[in-house]
Amino acid sequence: MRCSRAVKYLSSYIDSELGAKEVALLESHLAQCDRCERELEQMRQLQGLFRQAPKFSAPPVFRAKVMERVNNQPARGFSLFPVFIRFAEAGVFVLAITAGIMSGGMLINAFAPHHKGDQVIASLSLETFDALPPDSLGRAYLAMTEVRR
Amino acid sequence: MDDISFIENFKKGDTSAFGSLVEKYQDRIYTLCRYMLENQDDANDAAQDTFVKAFQGLKAFTPTSSFYTWLYRIAVNTCLDHKRKFSFRSLLFSTDNETHIDSFPSQAPSPESAYATKQSMQVLQAALKRLSEKYRVVIVLNELEGLSYEEIAEILDVSVGTVKSRISRARAELHKNMKKITEQK
Numbered sequence: 270m271r272c273s274r275a276v277k278y279l280s281s282y283i284d285s286e287l288g289a290k291e292v293a294l295l296e297s298h299l300a301q302c303d304r305c306e307r308e309l310e311q312m313r314q315l316q317g318l319f320r321q322a323p324k325f326s327a328p329p330v331f332r333a334k335v336m337e338r339v340n341n342q343p344a345r346g347f348s349l350f351p352v353f354i355r356f357a358e359a360g361v362f363v364l365a366i367t368a369g370i371m372s373g374g375m376l377i378n379a380f381a382p383h384h385k386g387d388q389v390i391a392s393l394s395l396e397t398f399d400a401l402p403p404d405s406l407g408r409a410y411l412a413m414t415e416v417r418r
Numbered sequence: 419m420d421d422i423s424f425i426e427n428f429k430k431g432d433t434s435a436f437g438s439l440v441e442k443y444q445d446r447i448y449t450l451c452r453y454m455l456e457n458q459d460d461a462n463d464a465a466q467d468t469f470v471k472a473f474q475g476l477k478a479f480t481p482t483s484s485f486y487t488w489l490y491r492i493a494v495n496t497c498l499d500h501k502r503k504f505s506f507r508s509l510l511f512s513t514d515n516e517t518h519i520d521s522f523p524s525q526a527p528s529p530e531s532a533y534a535t536k537q538s539m540q541v542l543q544a545a546l547k548r549l550s551e552k553y554r555v556v557i558v559l560n561e562l563e564g565l566s567y568e569e570i571a572e573i574l575d576v577s578v579g580t581v582k583s584r585i586s587r588a589r590a591e592l593h594k595n596m597k598k599i600t601e602q603k
Binding site (some may be wrong): 280286315322340342 | 448586
């Protein structure tokens with residue numbers, strides 16, 4: 270057995286959760302491998318610490334508090350209310366998304382009407398700048414776009 | 419009386435039978451909640467909530483699994499819910515980690531070894547706190563509650579292979595955390 274496999278078995282080994290065949294293989298490896306043996310020892314030390322970890326007692330009035338709570342509970346019958354709430358939540362969510370999309374569309378239509386499109390294009394035109402030299406790239410571009418129109 | 423008898427009596431209308439179940443398991447469930455939640459008040463609330471939920475579901479409980487694995491499952495889920503809901507409170511108020519250690523009854527033979535054990539426990543507690551929920555719960559159930567891999571798998575509704583893998587990784591993480599904490603001191 271190689272170390273890479275042995276290391277994976279160590280945890281189950283100290284918990285006595287390893288099958289007999291794997292135990293035999295692992296113990297055979299541990300007899301020859303200091304590194305894995307050290308790893309096992311570290312796990313055992315950790316386990317030892319846990320065995321000393323404190324166990325707590327519930328507060329003195331714990332049982333009384335629990336019984337008070339369960340005895341004061343209203344009788345629970347079958348109710349569709351939780352199901353209704355879930356559907357209502359989903360419905361509100363869908364409405365919110367739809368309202369957002371519709372209002373976004375209305376805003377776009379209000380602030381960007383079609384007849385303003387030409388103004389936008391004109392403002393981007395190279396003709397708004399200083400006259401271009403005849404042999405420039407800009408003049409060539411203008412010539413091309415004039416032909417297309 | 420065993421758990422099945424208590425449950426049968428409860429189903430016949432004897433509410434005090436549930437009280438007997440609370441008394442039987444309250445310390446174990448409270449301990450689990452203390453290690454999962456660290457804060458004493460949160461642990462008390464979560465432990466009480468666990469039993470209240472168990473009361474609500476007990477009429478429908480069928481003994482296909484053992485009562486205590488069913489109860490532990492409720493406790494684990496309740497603790498995870500508490501962690502998510504009340505993590506804000508624990509940011510504001512300091513945790514009572516020192517109380518954990520101060521209440522530890524030392525069985526060490528000398529004051530020096532008692533002090534050394536206390537130091538080691540503090541490091542272990544701090545390292546445990548740094549573990550993710552997924553790893554902390556398997557380590558607590560295995561090392562502190564002494565449950566088998568199969569029982570833990572039933573509680574968490576995962577395969578035994580998953581439990582094995584998580585425990586192995588949790589131990590490696592714990593060891594790494596403890597080394598870091600010790601080096602920082």
